Amino acid sequence: MTTSSLAQPASAVLDRRASRALFRFSVFFAAFVLLHIKGGAMVTSTGSGMAFTDWPLARGSLWPPGMDLDDYFEHLHRVSGSLVGLLAIVEAIWIGRSGAPRWLTRLGWALVGLIVVQGILGGVGVLFGQADGRTFWPAAVGHGALAQPTLCVAVLVAFALSDGWRERLPVALGDARGARRLATFALVAVFAQVFVGAAFRHTSLRGLLWLHVAMAVFVSATVVLAASYTSGRFGARSAGFRRLGRFVFALLIVQFLLGFYALAVVRPKDPSNIAYLTRSLLVSAHVIVGAALFLSTTLIVAKSYRNLEPRADAPPALEPPR
Numbered sequence: 001m002t003t004s005s006l007a008q009p010a011s012a013v014l015d016r017r018a019s020r021a022l023f024r025f026s027v028f029f030a031a032f033v034l035l036h037i038k039g040g041a042m043v044t045s046t047g048s049g050m051a052f053t054d055w056p057l058a059r060g061s062l063w064p065p066g067m068d069l070d071d072y073f074e075h076l077h078r079v080s081g082s083l084v085g086l087l088a089i090v091e092a093i094w095i096g097r098s099g100a101p102r103w104l105t106r107l108g109w110a111l112v113g114l115i116v117v118q119g120i121l122g123g124v125g126v127l128f129g130q131a132d133g134r135t136f137w138p139a140a141v142g143h144g145a146l147a148q149p150t151l152c153v154a155v156l157v158a159f160a161l162s163d164g165w166r167e168r169l170p171v172a173l174g175d176a177r178g179a180r181r182l183a184t185f186a187l188v189a190v191f192a193q194v195f196v197g198a199a200f201r202h203t204s205l206r207g208l209l210w211l212h213v214a215m216a217v218f219v220s221a222t223v224v225l226a227a228s229y230t231s232g233r234f235g236a237r238s239a240g241f242r243r244l245g246r247f248v249f250a251l252l253i254v255q256f257l258l259g260f261y262a263l264a265v266v267r268p269k270d271p272s273n274i275a276y277l278t279r280s281l282l283v284s285a286h287v288i289v290g291a292a293l294f295l296s297t298t299l300i301v302a303k304s305y306r307n308l309e310p311r312a313d314a315p316p317a318l319e320p321p322r
Contacts, residue, residue, distance in 0.1 A: 033151045037151060038284060038287075046274045046280045104161075115150060121140075144202060145199075169234055171233075196208055213259075220256075223248060223293065259286055265283070
């Protein structure tokens with residue numbers, strides 16, 4: 001135990017340990033949600049969504065015997081979805097009992113509500129699925145698109161529980177406004193791109209594919225602009241902004257490479273895709289990196305509103321060239 005901790009009251013040390021444990025749990029939970037989305041992306045890429053035609057049970061059982069590979073993809077996704085819901089309830093209760101602000105407790109329960117809606121949409125997609133092995137596309141598109149905001153809410157909860165939440169940077173009014181506007185615009189653009197991508201994956205409409213491709217350049221430019229602005233102006237004083245900027249640039253490079261691969265091997269959503277696991281893994285990786293870009297942009301927005309403290313007397317972060 002350090003000298004500083006010895007100087008604190010015992011209750012303060014215990015509170016800090018409890019809050020750190022809750023923060024670590026929230027990070028674990030957000031990572032688990034991302035892993036769950038990866039599983040869902042594999043279900044779509046392999047065309048396994050209709051491996052079972054009933055829901056919430058699978059062939060009337062909690063764990064049906066004699067499952068094939070496509071059955072396992074779908075059933076494990078259902079099981080992990082149940083775990084996501086259970087962990088979300090644990091997190092919400094923990095937050096409520098930790099003495100956190102009321103808005104954070106409500107956000108935790110709102111996250112539980114989002115996950116419940118996600119499960120219902122997934123179930124509707126199965127119950128109204130087609131005989132050719134395709135899930136009911138309106139519910140499937142909603143299920144796929146809502147997964148990304150659900151992840152971002154989980155990340156926001158983790159951010160609110162982190163030490164970075166308490167960071168305050170006095171900045172000029174113009175710098176704060178610029179950061180917030182650029183980040184918010186980038187976030188809206190990324191969500192639109194995610195929605196179009198989910199719509200294509202579940203409908204296989206070529207028009208949506210080319211719209212997704214055309215939007216990629218524009219959306220990437222908005223994300224680069226937001227990340228460059230915030231990391232360039234505030235990165236010297238904030239490791240969070242600096243690391244986010246670098247992370248976003250790396251994700252964009254990987255995402256473009258995966259996007260080119262997905263475009264080269266594009267196949268409709270079909271159960272026959274189960275025979276091409278390597279291809280499905282790479283295509284679903286495109287979905288996961290997109291989710292990581294969405295959550296990174298969400299964090300830039302959150303930090304721009306939370307960590308920046310606009311002041312009329314603060315000098316501009318970057319002086320204009322002479």
